[in-house]
Amino acid sequence: MYSEQPCLVLTGTQPALMKEVCSSLDNVLPVSTAAFSQFTLNDQPAPELVAYVMSNLNSKHAYNIDSLKTKGCRFLVVIAQHLTLPSLCELLRLHVDDVVLLPCYPQDCIRLQDSILPRLAPSHDTRHITKIQQLELGCSAQNSINIEEIIQLIEEHFCAKLTLARVANELNLSPSRVSHLFKDICGLCFRQYLTCRRLEAAEMLLDNPKSNITSVGFALGFSSPSHFCRSFKEQFGLTPRAYMEGCREFVLNDVYKRYQNLRLNILPAMQATARQRVPVERTQLHSIG
Numbered sequence: 001m002y003s004e005q006p007c008l009v010l011t012g013t014q015p016a017l018m019k020e021v022c023s024s025l026d027n028v029l030p031v032s033t034a035a036f037s038q039f040t041l042n043d044q045p046a047p048e049l050v051a052y053v054m055s056n057l058n059s060k061h062a063y064n065i066d067s068l069k070t071k072g073c074r075f076l077v078v079i080a081q082h083l084t085l086p087s088l089c090e091l092l093r094l095h096v097d098d099v100v101l102l103p104c105y106p107q108d109c110i111r112l113q114d115s116i117l118p119r120l121a122p123s124h125d126t127r128h129i130t131k132i133q134q135l136e137l138g139c140s141a142q143n144s145i146n147i148e149e150i151i152q153l154i155e156e157h158f159c160a161k162l163t164l165a166r167v168a169n170e171l172n173l174s175p176s177r178v179s180h181l182f183k184d185i186c187g188l189c190f191r192q193y194l195t196c197r198r199l200e201a202a203e204m205l206l207d208n209p210k211s212n213i214t215s216v217g218f219a220l221g222f223s224s225p226s227h228f229c230r231s232f233k234e235q236f237g238l239t240p241r242a243y244m245e246g247c248r249e250f251v252l253n254d255v256y257k258r259y260q261n262l263r264l265n266i267l268p269a270m271q272a273t274a275r276q277r278v279p280v281e282r283t284q285l286h287s288i289g
Helices: 015-025 059-070 085-093 106-120 141-157 164-170 175-186 190-206 213-219 225-236 240-244 254-277
Strands: 008-012 031-035 049-054 075-080 098-101
Touching: 008 015, 008 059, 015 031, 015 049, 049 059, 049 106, 059 075, 075 106, 098 106, 098 254, 141 164, 141 175, 141 190, 164 175, 164 190, 175 190, 190 213, 190 225, 190 240, 190 254, 213 225, 213 240, 225 240, 225 254
Parallel strands: 008 031, 008 049, 049 075, 075 098
Antiparallel strands: none
C-alpha cells in the first residue's frame, strides 16, 4: 500500500527498476511505491500524482498508462530506460504530463520538483533560477544562438554528408570553435551527436517491414552497412537484424543515454532561450547539399 501522505507514487510492473528510481528520487521528492496490480485487482482509484516506471514502451505499458489516467490520476510522469520518437508521440497521445529518461540527471529532479511540489503543498516556494541556469549549462546568449543553429543544421541535414567543417563554414565559425562549443555545452562531441541522431531515425526506418539494413544505412549517411551495424550495436547493445526481428532488449551506451537526455530535456529549453534572442536575419540558414 502506498503512503497516504501526499507524495509521488511510483508504480509499474518491474519492481527492481522501481526500486532503482525510488532510490534516485527519495532525497529530492516525497515518494512511495505501489505495485500496479494494486490498482487493477482491487479496482482502486489511482493516486493523483503518479510516476509510471518502465524499461521501454510496449502495448502492455501503454494500456497501463492509459488506465491510470482513466482511474483518476491528475499528473502522470513516465520514467523509462529507453524511448524512440514514435514512443514519445504515443505517450503524448496518452496525455502523459512529463517524461524522464534514466538515469535521472539533476535537471530532471529540478523539473519534477517544479511540477510536483506545488501540487503537494501549494504554499511551497518553487521560485527557481532560469532554465539555462538550472541545467548548469553556463552558456551565454550568443552560445545558445550558435547551438540552436548547429542543432537546426543537423536536424535538416543529418542524412547528408554533414561534417564539422561544413557546419562551421555555414555559421562563419572555426571548426575548433564549433567543436569546443558543442562539447562544452552538450557533453557530446559533434560526431557523437550526429551518429546518435541518425540511429534515432534508424529505429523508425527499421520498423518498416519493407526496409533492409543496407538501404537504411546508406539513406542515413553511414559510409557502409558494416559501419551502420557497428554503430547500432555499440549504442543499443543489439544488432539491426535483431531489432528488425522484434528484439527490444536494449542495453544503451552511456553516449546514447546522454543524447536522449539532451533531446528530451536540455536542448528544448536551450533552443527556446536562443530563439528569444536570435536576430531575424540569422534564422534563415543557407542550405547544405
